[in-house]
Amino acid sequence: MLAFNPIPPAPLPEQAAARTWDIFCQVIDNFGDIGVCWRAAADLASRGQRVRLWMDDASALAWMAPRPHPAGLSMHGWPTQAQDIPQAVGDVVIEAFGCEIPPPFLAAIARRAPLWINLEYLSAEDYVERCHRLPSPLMSGPAAGLTRWFFYPGFTAATGGLLREPDLAARQATFASEGRQAWRTRHGIGTDDCAISLFCYEPPALPHWLYQLHAAPPAPQATHLLVTPGRAAAAVQQAMAGVPAADHGAVTRHALQPCPQPQFDEMLWACDLNLVRGEDSLIRALWAGQPLVWHIYPQHDDAHHDKLDAFLDWLQAPASLRAFHHAWNGMTPASTLPAITPALLRQWQDCALAARARLLQQTPLIEQLQAFVTEKS
Numbered sequence: 001m002l003a004f005n006p007i008p009p010a011p012l013p014e015q016a017a018a019r020t021w022d023i024f025c026q027v028i029d030n031f032g033d034i035g036v037c038w039r040a041a042a043d044l045a046s047r048g049q050r051v052r053l054w055m056d057d058a059s060a061l062a063w064m065a066p067r068p069h070p071a072g073l074s075m076h077g078w079p080t081q082a083q084d085i086p087q088a089v090g091d092v093v094i095e096a097f098g099c100e101i102p103p104p105f106l107a108a109i110a111r112r113a114p115l116w117i118n119l120e121y122l123s124a125e126d127y128v129e130r131c132h133r134l135p136s137p138l139m140s141g142p143a144a145g146l147t148r149w150f151f152y153p154g155f156t157a158a159t160g161g162l163l164r165e166p167d168l169a170a171r172q173a174t175f176a177s178e179g180r181q182a183w184r185t186r187h188g189i190g191t192d193d194c195a196i197s198l199f200c201y202e203p204p205a206l207p208h209w210l211y212q213l214h215a216a217p218p219a220p221q222a223t224h225l226l227v228t229p230g231r232a233a234a235a236v237q238q239a240m241a242g243v244p245a246a247d248h249g250a251v252t253r254h255a256l257q258p259c260p261q262p263q264f265d266e267m268l269w270a271c272d273l274n275l276v277r278g279e280d281s282l283i284r285a286l287w288a289g290q291p292l293v294w295h296i297y298p299q300h301d302d303a304h305h306d307k308l309d310a311f312l313d314w315l316q317a318p319a320s321l322r323a324f325h326h327a328w329n330g331m332t333p334a335s336t337l338p339a340i341t342p343a344l345l346r347q348w349q350d351c352a353l354a355a356r357a358r359l360l361q362q363t364p365l366i367e368q369l370q371a372f373v374t375e376k377s
């Protein structure tokens, strides 16, 4: 199938001053809030920082967080009571995705006046460059008089960049040379087979796509669909009703178990096409350098349509990849989905590799955060 191109190893960044970081995470739904916060916290800890992760729902970390947890990272419940507040608030406070820090902690923040950062959602839209690093003075409430800074992850040099751990390139290179083939063999996937991972919500075009995939599988050899647990698995189960029983054997379906983030990453590195969703798995699919399709988190006012198009523009997606995204995300009829073929996947991989090469020019998010803290402290 397609050649796997690992990211070249990057030099480790210089160790920055050790600070204490309080990161706040409220889980709205799904796994992205906690997934991004955990990766950020673990990345900081691996760079010698002390991190306290405050969460209103840590349940997903039972399967998502690798063991042992990194030294320097501690996990805490949502601090709503005075006795929950640590003696000293950290040097840096990060509220993820505009979450609301409970009043007793706000009062402690007001006394300590740490550097206070609101880490925002990822988008390729223009406003990100405009709003990145803007101050927002607080006019009322327990922390009135303090300033909160907006920090936007993003795809261009004028944004905060993306999460990319210092050891990611080395892990990927090792997996490419020693682990990928074994991973596929373990899952019954041959070298020339086509392996497609599926992590999605309920894509409107899923029934049509499954019908199409089973009617005309892309590989000269076998095709495998690796379905993640939860919403993707439920959606597939329902949509398979539309696939004629005689075609069911054309694609081998694998029901994956929930796994820790590093193993999730390896799954993306092992596949020939990754259908991902949300925020964190999109970034991981970009680092994987394999063809990818994004099921964007749907918003009621369809604001995600512009967000998707901004991403496709940045990606310099070829027409077939744009058409697939638009149908996959319900912006055009399912019947406009291009059929997946080996030639199409080669084209999409060229696009993915070029995008990854551009991203590798960026300074990673955590390094940018550390530089920002040094600058403002």
Ligand SMILES: Cc1cn([C@H]2C[C@H](O)[C@@H](COP(=O)(O)OP(=O)(O)O[C@H]3O[C@@H](C)[C@H](O)[C@@H](O)[C@H]3O)O2)c(=O)[nH]c1=O
Pocket (backbone or CB within 6 Å): 028, 029, 030, 031, 032, 033, 034, 035, 036, 063, 064, 121, 199, 228, 229, 257, 258, 259, 260, 261, 262, 264, 277, 278, 279, 280, 281, 282, 297
């Ligand atoms: C299936 C699976 C996922 N994961 C992890 C990878 C990611 O860190 C996380 C999934 O997060 P995402 O890819 O962002 O998709 P998501 O849909 O779960 O999260 C979304 O939540 C919404 C509330 C936000 O508004 C969205 O922007 C997005 O973050 O789960 C594993 O570690 N192992 C697994 O087996």
